[in-house]
Amino acid sequence: MRIWAFIIPILFILMISGCQQGVEQAKITLYTDKAEAFQYKESDPHQEKITVALASVISPKASLSKYDYLLEYMESQIGEKVEIVQRQTYQEVDSMLKTGEVDFAFICSLSYVIGLEKGYIVDVAAPVVNGKPLYHSYTIVNQNSPFEALDDLKGKRFAYTDPYSYTGRLSMLSQLEKRGETSEKYFGKTYFTYSHDYSVKAVELGIVDGATVDGAMFDQLLATDPELSTQIRIIGTGEEAGTPPIVASKKVDLQKVDKFSSILFELQSHAEGRELLKELGVDRYVPINQQDYQVIKRDLYLLGEGL
Incomplete structure (x- = not known):
């Protein structure tokens, strides 16, 4: 059974990126299982x-x-x-x-x-x-899209994971900066999914044209769900950093x-x-x-x- 069977599609909140000062954030409701505080086991509040x-x-x-x-x-x-x-x-x-x-x-x-x-x-x-305490980001697109490189995503819809994610955002900001570009000017619209697998799903469903995700996480998803390779292509990687x-x-x-x-x-x-x-x-x-x-x-x- 594909991993996505456990992630029912209506499933994630994409938030238009607030990278640009003064831009109002909007929401597209796509998921309902937003994480809340979770207590693993009930415990006495006075217990260590x-x-x-x-x-x-x-x-x-x-x-x-x-x-x-x-x-x-x-x-x-x-x-x-x-x-x-x-x-x-x-x-x-x-x-x-x-x-x-x-x-x-x-x-x-x-x-x-x-x-x-x-x-x-x-x-x-x-x-x-x-084998390494290092990882890097993948830039991914839908397998059926015409996009072959980051150049092809200029003006397109792009998903970040979290404002404070290296592979899910900062790595891409760095790649754009080396081109003399900024996220606000390069992409048509940017979104936050707050989950790497939600970013993958957003690309698979065509909600966005591309995304940047944790490469190690994506490799694990692919090992669990080989069919994913028929839906998603990797068109670039970011610089390695500590896991x-x-x-x-x-x-x-x-x-x-x-x-x-x-x-x-x-x-x-x-x-x-x-x-x-x-x-x-x-x-x-x-x-x-x-x-x-x-x-x-x-x-x-x-x-x-x-x-």
Whole structure:
């Protein structure tokens, strides 16, 4: 059964990009399963617990099921209740890390660089995918479209994932900047889908002409759903950067951070851990190499004053 059977088409909110100052945002309602706070297991409010935030980089239900077993395992190893908090955007998760409302989070590489720059996060771990702790964006179009390169998308409808996504936005802004272009002037209309798989679906359905998405995520979708290759073509890639890491709020006790990190690093050393990694599409977790994110740090200025 194709993965899209689990993502009923009427399914995502595309928001016209507010990159240009003063442009009013409009909505096209295409999905109804917008992520809300989700508590993994009911717990006594007075009981010690660990909170872990997820941004819905893939559709909310798929995003939750993807990490469900990992966090259940973390709970068993740490000996404290784990509460999952799911949010639709990276900015919401970033805000919760900043205030200490959540202890840990799975975030985007761009959010990681911003958090380091502003000093409110601590390194936990980075995933190695396909042998490398690096990934890049894909520019995708519909298989039946005439588009062969980014040049062909000038003046067309284009989907971004999230304002604070590297592969889902900043990578494309960088590619355009190297051409002496801006997103506002280059594309006819831009949208935010707030989920990489929703961006893929928007291209498949012809709602937009092209999109920029997480290449590692797209490869996983393709492995799950080979038929997708008959619907979508990749016409370009962005520059490599460090994979989306796991981080902790700076307000979290460092002993707890070390414990969380150690459990992740040791997953590859036993059968149950290797099965969890397989479920996540991750080879293993490793310490974060901050140098892997320099390309993102270099391009932060492209986000403008909204940073």
